[in-house]
Amino acid sequence: MAFNLAINNDIAVITFDDGKVNAVGFTLIEQFNNALDEAEKNAKAVVLHGGEGKFCGGFDLSVMKSGDKEKQHELVSKGADLIVRLYSFPLPVIVAAEGHSIAMGAIMLMASDLRIGKDADTKYGLNETAIGMVLPPFGMELAKARLANTSQTEALLFSRIYQGNEAVKAGFLDAAVPQEKVLATAMRYAEQLKMLPSQAFAASKLQLRKETLEKMKG
Numbered sequence: 569m570a571f572n573l574a575i576n577n578d579i580a581v582i583t584f585d586d587g588k589v590n591a592v593g594f595t596l597i598e599q600f601n602n603a604l605d606e607a608e609k610n611a612k613a614v615v616l617h618g619g620e621g622k623f624c625g626g627f628d629l630s631v632m633k634s635g636d637k638e639k640q641h642e643l644v645s646k647g648a649d650l651i652v653r654l655y656s657f658p659l660p661v662i663v664a665a666e667g668h669s670i671a672m673g674a675i676m677l678m679a680s681d682l683r684i685g686k687d688a689d690t691k692y693g694l695n696e697t698a699i700g701m702v703l704p705p706f707g708m709e710l711a712k713a714r715l716a717n718t719s720q721t722e723a724l725l726f727s728r729i730y731q732g733n734e735a736v737k738a739g740f741l742d743a744a745v746p747q748e749k750v751l752a753t754a755m756r757y758a759e760q761l762k763m764l765p766s767q768a769f770a771a772s773k774l775q776l777r778k779e780t781l782e783k784m785k786g
Contacts, residue, residue, distance in 0.1 A: 570619075571596070573603040579758045580607035580659075585619025592672045593628035597646050604653065612762035613660045615754050616680065621747065623665035623685075624673030647672060648706040652784055654679040655710065655777060658770035660761035664754035666747050669740070670695055670729070675707045677740050678714040681773075682761070684754045685735060687744040692735040698727035709783040715739035 572583045582603045584590055607614050618624055631643050654661055654676065661680040668691045669677050677683045677692065685692060694711065696703045703711065703724065715723055719738035722728040730737075732744040745753050774781075 571599045571603075573606060575607070575611050577759075578612040578762050579615060579755070580611035580613070581615045581617060581755075582607070583617045583619060585622065589625030589668070590618050590622055590673070591625055591628040592643075592647055593631060594643060594646065597643075597650050600650055601653070604657065607659065608657075611659060612766060613662065613758040614657070615662045615664060615751075615758050616676070617664040617751055617754070618667060618669075618673075620666060622667030623663070623669040624676055625668055626671030626673055644704060648704065648784070651675055651679045651706055651710065652781060655784070656774060656781055658766065658773070660758065660764065660769065662754045662758050662761065664751040665692070665741070666690070666750045668692070674740055675710060678707075678710045682754075682757050683741045683743075684750050684757070685732075685741040685744050686747045686750060687732045690731060690747075691729045692731070692740040693727070693729035693738075694723055695727045695729065697725060705786070706784040709780055713777070713780040 570585045574581045582600070584596060627643060627647060631639050660682070663677055663680040663683045665677060665683060665685045667686065670691060670693060674692055674694050694703060711724055712720065716737065716739045723738055730740060735741040736744050743753065
């Protein structure tokens with residue numbers, strides 16, 4: 569996997585691209601945490617970019633379909649910790665999602681502060697019910713906090729997958745733009761958000777999300 573952290577002008581750009589669907593496995597989670605450690609020390613905003621034409625297709629299926637219950641539980645637990653960290657991260661977190669963001673990928677969107685996606689032909693959503701799974705509590709509580717009330721039944725129970733402005737209306741994205749403008753738009757927002765007083769931003773985020781974070785951890 570090509571994983572890269574670049575910090576310029578106080579913006580940390582974390583790019584992860586495995587050439588496929590950017591499945592979330594143990595290695596990627598470790599790389600994310602290391603990059604977030606560095607960003608917290610040396611940046612004022614973070615941009616997550618899944619590479620050209622992609623974002624994240626969910627947990628690593630080689631683990632989730634392996635039959636090894638211990639490994640599966642460990643991966644989901646570490647993934648939950650990462651999501652809690654992103655949702656409570658003291659810096660603004662902006663996503664540039666040029667491609668499909670399904671399951672854990674959609675949860676990563678909901679854990680971020682501002683989400684820029686593609687305006688067409690790209691899937692955003694939670695497919696757990698459709699594949700016979702129940703969304704873990706950390707994902708369910710996050711979805712209840714971030715998705716529009718009018719979209720929660722179809723998104724969480726019916727596994728509806730959204731595209732473009734439908735994903736904005738549902739609450740998975742904040743803006744949908746042409747693919748060639750996704751990263752540039754995210755960077756433009758990062759330039760604005762990095763100017764916010766850091767201590768006030770971090771404290772306000774924790775105050776705003778305290779109840780949801782407690783439920784996610786529980």
